[in-house]
Amino acid sequence: MLRSIVRISRVCQSLGSLPYVQTQLGHPAVRTMSTLPWPFNSAPRDFSLPNSSWSSEMTRLYEHYNSQCEVETEDGEKQRGPWRRLPSYNRSLKYAKGGVYLSKFVQSKARLFTRNIKTAGAAFEYVMFINKEEQRSVCIFQAGHLLEGPPGHVHGGAIATMIDSVTGTHATYLSGPVMTANLNINYRSPIPLGSTVLLESCMDKKEGRKTFISCKVTSADSSKLHTEATALFLSVSVSHLLGM
Numbered sequence: 001m002l003r004s005i006v007r008i009s010r011v012c013q014s015l016g017s018l019p020y021v022q023t024q025l026g027h028p029a030v031r032t033m034s035t036l037p038w039p040f041n042s043a044p045r046d047f048s049l050p051n052s053s054w055s056s057e058m059t060r061l062y063e064h065y066n067s068q069c070e071v072e073t074e075d076g077e078k079q080r081g082p083w084r085r086l087p088s089y090n091r092s093l094k095y096a097k098g099g100v101y102l103s104k105f106v107q108s109k110a111r112l113f114t115r116n117i118k119t120a121g122a123a124f125e126y127v128m129f130i131n132k133e134e135q136r137s138v139c140i141f142q143a144g145h146l147l148e149g150p151p152g153h154v155h156g157g158a159i160a161t162m163i164d165s166v167t168g169t170h171a172t173y174l175s176g177p178v179m180t181a182n183l184n185i186n187y188r189s190p191i192p193l194g195s196t197v198l199l200e201s202c203m204d205k206k207e208g209r210k211t212f213i214s215c216k217v218t219s220a221d222s223s224k225l226h227t228e229a230t231a232l233f234l235s236v237s238v239s240h241l242l243g244m
């Protein structure tokens with residue numbers, strides 16, 4: 001009996017995570033249902049929040065930047081600080097504003113490359129913060145065992161992926177929908193697998209549709225340079241982005 005209850009509740013939970021069910025939940029025709037207690041777990045997972053796989057170094061850096069997202073004034077009032085943590089979902093389009101409708105045009109099985117492995121700590125663990133005033137961003141990244149390239153070190157393609165993701169997210173934040181036109185990378189020193197590194201990006205210039213961003217990857221204490229890159233992003237229409 002107990003086993004059946006557990007099995008039914010598991011089915012309910014997995015139904016709640018099915019893209020189709022989630023899409024239907026956002027549809028105007030069924031939106032009124034959200035006012036009723038809903039037994040399915042449909043809340044999207046925010047991958048940028050700490051989990052048990054994070055090293056103490058990663059957690060310390062997260063807390064350092066997160067504490068600057070909200071600051072307290074002299075009167076004890078809370079106000080927005082210089083940094084902002086960017087939440088991260090495995091279906092970026094769907095969870096973007098209005099994305100639930102746009103997501104009908106894209107494959108329901110599609111998942112963001114860097115967020116498609118559910119096991120915590122196995123691949124890309126990262127969190128990104130943006131400083132709008134200084135037009136720069138920082139990403140704290142811990143590479144898991146599935147990202148091996150040279151023995152004991154991170155694959156160059158995984159490093160490129162992270163640089164593209166960080167600079168691309170930064171450019172999207174500054175300029176709206178963009179696509180990478182050019183990415184230049186210099187690998188200076190290998191990144192040990194499992195270590196925590198920092199990716200710092202800054203906007204170099206904006207010229208019409210072009211946003212130029214540069215990025216460096218360093219050890220967590222910034223003493224060692226691992227990688228340097230420059231990237232060019234071109235503003236595109238939403239229809240170009242969706243390949244329509």
Ligand SMILES: CCCCC/C=C\C/C=C\C/C=C\C/C=C\CCCC(=O)SCCNC(=O)CCNC(=O)[C@H](O)C(C)(C)COP(=O)(O)OP(=O)(O)OC[C@H]1O[C@@H](n2cnc3c(N)ncnc32)[C@H](O)[C@@H]1OP(=O)(O)O
Pocket residue numbers: 092093096164165166168169172177178179180181182210232234236238241
């Ligand atoms: C409301 C919807 C919002 C949806 C977004 C939602 C959420 C997003 C949120 C956060 C983001 C999340 C994650 C970000 C993660 C990853 C980011 C990954 C980004 C990528 O991974 S994305 C995939 C790889 N990316 C491609 O798959 C692009 C393929 N490609 C093309 O789609 C075209 O190629 C395009 C559009 C790039 C340009 O095409 P086009 O026709 O628009 O422009 P055109 O060619 O006319 O060039 C205009 C001017 O740019 C110069 N120019 C062009 N290309 C150049 C180059 N390579 N080097 C130097 N200059 C270049 C020309 O020389 C000219 O310059 P000038 O005007 O001075 O003459």
